[in-house]
Amino acid sequence: MNLQQLRYMREIARQGLKISDAADALYTSQPGVSKQIKLLEEELGIEIFVRNGKRITAITEPGKTILNIAQRILHDTDNMKQVSEEFRAQDSGTLTIATTHTQARYALPPVVKQFISRYPKVRLNLNQGNPTQIAQQVLAGEADIGIATESLALYDELVTLPCYEWHHCIITPPKHPLLAEKKLTLEKVVQYPIITYDFAFSGRNKINAAFQAKNLTPNIVLTAIDADVIKTYVELGLGIGIVAQMAFIPERDKHLRMLNAAHLIQPSTTKIAIRKNEYLRGYSYDFVELFAPQLTRAIITEALHNPKPGNSK
Numbered sequence: 001m002n003l004q005q006l007r008y009m010r011e012i013a014r015q016g017l018k019i020s021d022a023a024d025a026l027y028t029s030q031p032g033v034s035k036q037i038k039l040l041e042e043e044l045g046i047e048i049f050v051r052n053g054k055r056i057t058a059i060t061e062p063g064k065t066i067l068n069i070a071q072r073i074l075h076d077t078d079n080m081k082q083v084s085e086e087f088r089a090q091d092s093g094t095l096t097i098a099t100t101h102t103q104a105r106y107a108l109p110p111v112v113k114q115f116i117s118r119y120p121k122v123r124l125n126l127n128q129g130n131p132t133q134i135a136q137q138v139l140a141g142e143a144d145i146g147i148a149t150e151s152l153a154l155y156d157e158l159v160t161l162p163c164y165e166w167h168h169c170i171i172t173p174p175k176h177p178l179l180a181e182k183k184l185t186l187e188k189v190v191q192y193p194i195i196t197y198d199f200a201f202s203g204r205n206k207i208n209a210a211f212q213a214k215n216l217t218p219n220i221v222l223t224a225i226d227a228d229v230i231k232t233y234v235e236l237g238l239g240i241g242i243v244a245q246m247a248f249i250p251e252r253d254k255h256l257r258m259l260n261a262a263h264l265i266q267p268s269t270t271k272i273a274i275r276k277n278e279y280l281r282g283y284s285y286d287f288v289e290l291f292a293p294q295l296t297r298a299i300i301t302e303a304l305h306n307p308k309p310g311n312s313k
Contacts, residue, residue, distance in 0.1 A: 003077060005040040006070040008033045009048060013067055014140065017049070017056040075277070078141060092121035095284055098134040098143035099126060100201060101226035103270065106246045108147075111290045119283045130200045130225065138273050144284055146273035147291070149203050158273040159303045163292035165269050167262040168203060169248055171234050171241040178240065179257055186214050186264050193221040193239030195230050203268030207242055210265045231256060244268075278304055 008022065012033070015021035023030040034054075041048050048063035049056045059067060099108065104126050116124060127134075127143055131151035137143040139157055146152055153160045170189060172178055181188055190211065197204045211218050221239050224230050227247035234241040235255050242265075248258045272288055272295070274280070285297040 001040060001043055003074070005036045006074055008036050009040065009067060009070055010074060012037070012049070012056065013059065017058070019056060075141070075275070078279075091119055091283070093281055093283070094123045094125065095145075095281070095287060096125040096127060096143045097145050097147060097287070098129060098137040099147040100131065100134070100149070101128055101228075102149075102201070102244050102247060103147050104128055105226065105228070106244070106249075107270070108291070111287070114290050115283075115287050118286065122283055130198070132200060135273060138275055141275070144274070144278075144280065145288065147270065148273070149201075149268050149270050151200070152271050152273040155273070157276060159276050160271045160273045161292075161295055161300070161303055163270045163272055163295065165267040166203075167245045167260070167267050168207065168242055168265045169245040169261050170259040171231060171243060171248060171253070171256050172259065173234065173237055174255070174257055176240065176257065178259060184259055184261070184264065186211060186216055189240070189264070190216045190218050192219075194218050194242060195222045195224070195233050195239045196220060196242040197227075197230070198223045198225050201225055203244070203265075206266045206268050274300070274304060276304060280304075 007026065011022040011025055012019060015025060019033055020030050023033045026033070037048065044066065046062045046066070047060050048066055050058040050060055097108075108126070112124065112126075115122075127137060129137065131148040134143070134146040134148045135152055135155050135158060138146040139155065146158070147163070152158060170178065170184065178184065178188060178192070196207060199205075199208075222230075222233055224233075227241075227243040230241045230243050231247075231253060233239070242261065245258075245260070245262075248256070250258070272292070280300070285300060288295050288300060289297070
């Protein structure tokens with residue numbers, strides 16, 4: 001048994017049981033992958049995969065257990081490499097953050113600026129996606145840290161920690177009738193076409209819950225994955241927008257107006273997500289602390305290696 005065989009097995013599972021895709025991802029040959037998996041099965045004395053001719057169609061029950069163990073072993077192997085790199089080059093390396101457009105565009109710029117100034121030799125990657133994609137990237141080891149509002153706490157393999165709360169706002173074109181209202185209510189908001197986030201993004205569940213609590217059905221005419229697109233269509237007069245308040249910048253959004261909706265929609269919480277028992281480089285802790293000062297290295301380390309129910313909700 002060797003690590004290469006475990007990597008082959010893991011990649012087959014990642015690639016939907018397609019050996020050819022696993023071979024391509026690992027830059028090797030399909031026969032080579034098949035041979036190594038057969039050798040591993042012979043050594044263990046069990047079948048890891050169910051086959052139909054040359055095709056793999058499923059993972060056996062003992063195979064699922066073996067796969068889980070292999071993933072832990074490979075995870076720990078990666079951590080060992082991280083430890084050695086930490087001591088060989090403490091101020092250089094790569095940090096990959098998986099996050100949403102809203103966070104990357106509006107919350108992270110000052111953090112990124114400070115981080116790059118502090119660690120000029122660290123290559124920082126920002127991978128944008130929806131919350132489900134972000135969680136999957138962190139779970140697969142493709143990202144070191146995930147930052148999002150929705151979904152991250154749904155994965156038991158991740159430790160999630162709250163960073164900050166934020167509110168939604170209503171955006172309108174200038175001279176819109178809502179601007180003349182003395183008291184903004186959802187009953188008044190629902191009278192107009194609404195443009196807001198796709199269901200997976202930026203507290204959309206809180207928006208839905210607010211209307212449902214009032215037994216109101218909003219006329220959502222358009223959804224998008226980021227606030228810039230929403231603002232563009234509000235400017236065109238297609239409706240009013242509901243976006244994260246951080247996404248409205250008065251000096252830039254001069255053709256729009258903003259109404260506070262904190263009293264209408266419950267606040268949302270942005271969280272970070274890291275794989276349980278992950279070994280983070282020193283600069284990774286600094287990045288998180290720049291983003292959420294209350295999340296010190298000691299707090300993160302305790303959460304990663306001694307996870308409690310509250311750390312994943």
